[in-house]
Every structure is written in C-alpha cells, then in structure tokens.
Amino acid sequence: MGEQVSDGGRKTAKAARTAAAAGPASAKKAAPARKTPAKKATAKKSAAKKAAAKKAAATKAVTEKAAPARKPAAKKVSAKKASGKKAAPATSSAALKKAPAPRKQVVAPKKATASVPAAPAKTVAAHPQGESRTALVRRARRINRELAEVYPYAHPELDFENPFQLVVATVLSAQTTDLRVNQTTPALFAKYPAPEDLAAADPEEVEEILRPTGFFRAKTKSVIGLSKALVEQFGGEVPGRLEDLVKLPGVGRKTAFVVLGNAFGRPGITVDTHFQRLVRRWKWTDETDPDKIEAAVGALFPKSDWTDLSHHVIWHGRRICHARKPACGACPIAPLCPAYGEGETDPEKAKKLLKYEKAGQPGQRLKPPQAYLDAGGRPAPPLGAG
Numbered sequence: 001m002g003e004q005v006s007d008g009g010r011k012t013a014k015a016a017r018t019a020a021a022a023g024p025a026s027a028k029k030a031a032p033a034r035k036t037p038a039k040k041a042t043a044k045k046s047a048a049k050k051a052a053a054k055k056a057a058a059t060k061a062v063t064e065k066a067a068p069a070r071k072p073a074a075k076k077v078s079a080k081k082a083s084g085k086k087a088a089p090a091t092s093s094a095a096l097k098k099a100p101a102p103r104k105q106v107v108a109p110k111k112a113t114a115s116v117p118a119a120p121a122k123t124v125a126a127h128p129q130g131e132s133r134t135a136l137v138r139r140a141r142r143i144n145r146e147l148a149e150v151y152p153y154a155h156p157e158l159d160f161e162n163p164f165q166l167v168v169a170t171v172l173s174a175q176t177t178d179l180r181v182n183q184t185t186p187a188l189f190a191k192y193p194a195p196e197d198l199a200a201a202d203p204e205e206v207e208e209i210l211r212p213t214g215f216f217r218a219k220t221k222s223v224i225g226l227s228k229a230l231v232e233q234f235g236g237e238v239p240g241r242l243e244d245l246v247k248l249p250g251v252g253r254k255t256a257f258v259v260l261g262n263a264f265g266r267p268g269i270t271v272d273t274h275f276q277r278l279v280r281r282w283k284w285t286d287e288t289d290p291d292k293i294e295a296a297v298g299a300l301f302p303k304s305d306w307t308d309l310s311h312h313v314i315w316h317g318r319r320i321c322h323a324r325k326p327a328c329g330a331c332p333i334a335p336l337c338p339a340y341g342e343g344e345t346d347p348e349k350a351k352k353l354l355k356y357e358k359a360g361q362p363g364q365r366l367k368p369p370q371a372y373l374d375a376g377g378r379p380a381p382p383l384g385a386g
Helices: 007-022 024-083 093-097 101-115 118-123 133-150 163-172 178-191 195-199 203-213 216-234 253-263 273-281 290-298 303-319 347-351 370-374
Strands: none
Touching (some): 133 303, 163 216, 178 203, 203 216, 273 290
C-alpha cells in the first residue's frame, strides 16, 4: 500500500512550492507574519509591567493613606500618657478598640469596696491578737480561777468590826496604804466608836490622830461630815444601798462597793489603782475612767463573782504584779497575760520582788481573818512597833 498524505500535508507542500516560485520578495513579505508572535509577547510583557506598576502605585497610595490614620492615634496615645487625662472620643478603629478601658476602671472600685469589711475585723477589739469577745470572757474567768487558787484567803485588807468602821477606814485609805490606815484607826475608833461620837468630835483632835495617813485635814473633814450625815439622814446607821452611800461626804462608788460587798454581802467591783492597772495589762479593757472600767469588767463575770474578783485582782497587784517592777517570773498566770515580759522574767530574781506573805513578810492587817493565819499569813505590827 502506497503512502497516503493528508489534506493538510498537501496544502503545506503547495504553499511551499508557491513560496519558492515567488522568490525572495515573497519571502520578505512572509517574514513579518513570523515576527507577529514576538511582538504580541512583548506587548504582553509591557502590559504586565504596566499592570504591576499600577498595582505598586495603588499599594503605595493605600499605604500613604493608611499611615496618617495611624500617626494621629499614636499622638493621641502619647498625649494621653503625658497629661493623664482621658482622650476625647474618636471615630477611628484604634479609638474604638480602646473603649473597654473605662469598664476596667468601673470594676476596680467594686473590688476595693468588697474588701473594706475585712479591716474592722482586725481593729474592732483592742484585745491581744484579735481576741474575740468569747475568748476574752474565757481568758478573764480563767485568770480569776487561777488567782482564787493562789489567794484562797483573799479578804479586804482593812481592819473593821462593823459597817461604820469599814466606811471610815475606806475613806481614810485614799492616797495611802491599808497598812497605815490599820495602824491609825485603832486609836480613832477607841475614842470615837460610833457615828454620833465622831460627828461631835473636835476637828483638831481628829486631825492629830489622822496625821500619819496624809491629807489629814481633808480626811478629817470627810469622816466628821459623813458621821453627821449618818446621824441626821440615816439614824446613825450605814445604809445598804449604793444610791444612799454615794451621798455621804467622801464616799464614791469605789468606797460604796467596798462597804456593800464586805459589810452587807452585796456584790460590787472595787476599782482602785491596783485593779485599774491590772485589768488594762491583761487587756480586759482599755478604758481609763473608773466607772467605765467597772462596767467593762463587770460584763465579763457573773455578778456573784464581783466582790471576790476585786480581792483577787487587788491582792495580785500588791504582791506580784507591781506597778514598776512586776515579778513576771514568779507570776502564776504568766501564760494568760499579754503583758508578760514587762517585768523581771528570771524566776530567782522575780522571787526577790514578791511582797507580804508571798515573800514571808507580814500582811497589812493587824487583826486578819483566821483563814489568812491558817494559810501562813502573819499579822502586821501596830503603829510605832519596832
């Protein structure tokens, strides 16, 4: 089978023969037809370059337009930092993104407000280490129980045989010791045994007897005045009510409670200098006014404990917990005392600071109760004894 040529092949061969016959002129004319694709490619490249240039120009324009929008925002932020003032509302997207900042400032005060109630819990009470009211009551009552074991024979340290002698001796005990009063009153009561006798006494004679107690003129005026009041208002008898006792010359609440508690068996708190000092050292109260101290301490104990409590505290203040040099190393309630360490803590040195029967010395009464003598106490010597 012979070779078959397609129509395309025939046309191509025919074109070739025609071009050869035409000669060089035809070849020149045909040349541009071949160069056309190159021009088209060049045109495409040129168009691509122009498009790229336009795109770059557009990008640059966008960048240049966007840059001014960011610069004012930066200026606003720096101005805000420098002045500390709030920036004015802005319409830019940067300003809108910073809008939540005021909401944080609103939340902060709420947290601070929520934490405020915690502060008073630490400062409400002036008790050691934030002591609660219940803990204070328990500690105070435990101290009283401990002192009751140390001083089971505690009693009023003024010699007396009746309410009249007790009220006079208590008035005389101001600004002096009970021992000095006990050494002075035997002569006074021997000469003036009843209110009627002292009411009619010569002031100069009474002053001479009371001279050892100090402030003898004022004390003479008081004891003669209260004796007259007893005779004129109460028939020569000492009243058994607080409101009546405090009306007597020289008699205040402290003296009245001494008389009520020890002569009539009616509970009362005796707030003398020892009592005031110790209850503040023990942080039972921070009050300084005697009436307020009485109310604060009375609220910690049953009323039935008030009289004995007064004896326990006063005895401890005179024998161990002194004003200037407390014998902390010999104190039986040291573990319960928030003021431990204010005095001598060495046990041997502290023992040398003890007074009265705790140091083997005489007490303050010339005629103490038998229980005190049974416990090893020694009576005080009379005035003028060597």
